[in-house]
Amino acid sequence: MTLTQFMELTYSNKIKRILLHLLFWTAIGLSAFYFSTISLYNYQNTGTALLIVAKNTLALVVFFYPLMYFIVPRWLLRKKYLAAAGGALLLFLLHTWIDSYFEQVVMLRCAACMAHYKIASIEYYDLLRTPALEMMKARLTNFGVLYALMITICLPVSLKLARSYFRQTIRQLELSRNNLQLEFNFLKSQVNPHFLFNTLNNIYSLVENDKKKQATTTIARLSDFMRYTLYESDSDAIPLAREIQLLQDYIALEKIRLNQTVVDFRFDSDQGDYHIPPLLLMPAVENAFKYVDDNTDSSYIRIQIQVENGFFRCLLENSFDPGKITGTGGIGLTNLQKRLKFHFRDAYAYIVAVKEYNYSLTVSFKIA
Numbered sequence: 001m002t003l004t005q006f007m008e009l010t011y012s013n014k015i016k017r018i019l020l021h022l023l024f025w026t027a028i029g030l031s032a033f034y035f036s037t038i039s040l041y042n043y044q045n046t047g048t049a050l051l052i053v054a055k056n057t058l059a060l061v062v063f064f065y066p067l068m069y070f071i072v073p074r075w076l077l078r079k080k081y082l083a084a085a086g087g088a089l090l091l092f093l094l095h096t097w098i099d100s101y102f103e104q105v106v107m108l109r110c111a112a113c114m115a116h117y118k119i120a121s122i123e124y125y126d127l128l129r130t131p132a133l134e135m136m137k138a139r140l141t142n143f144g145v146l147y148a149l150m151i152t153i154c155l156p157v158s159l160k161l162a163r164s165y166f167r168q169t170i171r172q173l174e175l176s177r178n179n180l181q182l183e184f185n186f187l188k189s190q191v192n193p194h195f196l197f198n199t200l201n202n203i204y205s206l207v208e209n210d211k212k213k214q215a216t217t218t219i220a221r222l223s224d225f226m227r228y229t230l231y232e233s234d235s236d237a238i239p240l241a242r243e244i245q246l247l248q249d250y251i252a253l254e255k256i257r258l259n260q261t262v263v264d265f266r267f268d269s270d271q272g273d274y275h276i277p278p279l280l281l282m283p284a285v286e287n288a289f290k291y292v293d294d295n296t297d298s299s300y301i302r303i304q305i306q307v308e309n310g311f312f313r314c315l316l317e318n319s320f321d322p323g324k325i326t327g328t329g330g331i332g333l334t335n336l337q338k339r340l341k342f343h344f345r346d347a348y349a350y351i352v353a354v355k356e357y358n359y360s361l362t363v364s365f366k367i368a
Helices: 003-012 014-037 048-076 081-108 111-120 122-128 132-142 144-190 193-208 212-232 240-255 282-291 331-344
Strands: 262-269 300-308 311-319 348-355 358-366
Touching: 014 048, 014 144, 048 081, 048 144, 081 111, 081 122, 081 132, 081 144, 111 122, 122 132, 132 144, 144 331, 193 212, 193 240, 212 240, 240 262, 240 282, 240 300, 282 300, 282 311, 282 331, 282 358, 331 348, 331 358
Parallel strands: 262 300
Antiparallel strands: 300 311, 311 358, 348 358
């Protein structure tokens, strides 16, 4: 088993993750206990050393988990610096209070310890006998707790950051590899032979019926469509206006072969200079024309695209004949979902609704 497989196995198994965390903190505690027993503290041969170590470990745990699993990912990494600073400060105050309170609880129950410090350090002896908040205040003013925390928190934080970085690197490599496969499949589906065959037949029919102007327009649209799909769609992002023009050309080409289906395409956008992954919505549009029921006067395809304040939303609806559906969807829609995942991670919505003879797909995400 490779290191990557081991990490993913432990990460996906909640029980194993908890056990590993417990093992880690136990090792930290035992190491601290060992060093405390070989030190010159007068409670080195008593259970007080173990209680002090347990107290220190508890205070460290209380600080570590909210910091690394909430404050850092939800505030710091999202550039909410004020919230992150405030959260870290409150967490530090809680850590200091736990450290002060439980140290008093442990030390006041150790008569030998108190007798030692009454002679060796009367200031510390008096401090232990004050209320916990007073002891906490004293520790905050001399920065002793902050210094100790910075030293002890370094190891678990470093391990957590290293693990996160390693997982992120592996994930990026896997996404890149998967994206190469997606691009290969995507290129295979860019030129749909069935679509090309139908379009050429439609052009032939227009020429036969002496509709030369319409045939010329159709050829120009087909040429522009093919040029775009073959030569202009290899970048990560293209202007939204160019993508919309491609969809309009495709819809115009497909409408020629339809008899009774009403096609309604609407696009509304503010004046932002937006970009979008090339041919992102093409599989969904192709799917609508592929499965629309063109045999009734109530057949329809509706495509509504709206972009406002950097938020992209596409609603695609069409009537369909359930008898023509042979599966759950082709490679096109599967690749659409994978591309959404690749480009937008979890910050997108892909919602399908099927009701009687109506199919709808909603795709939304933040657009750059």
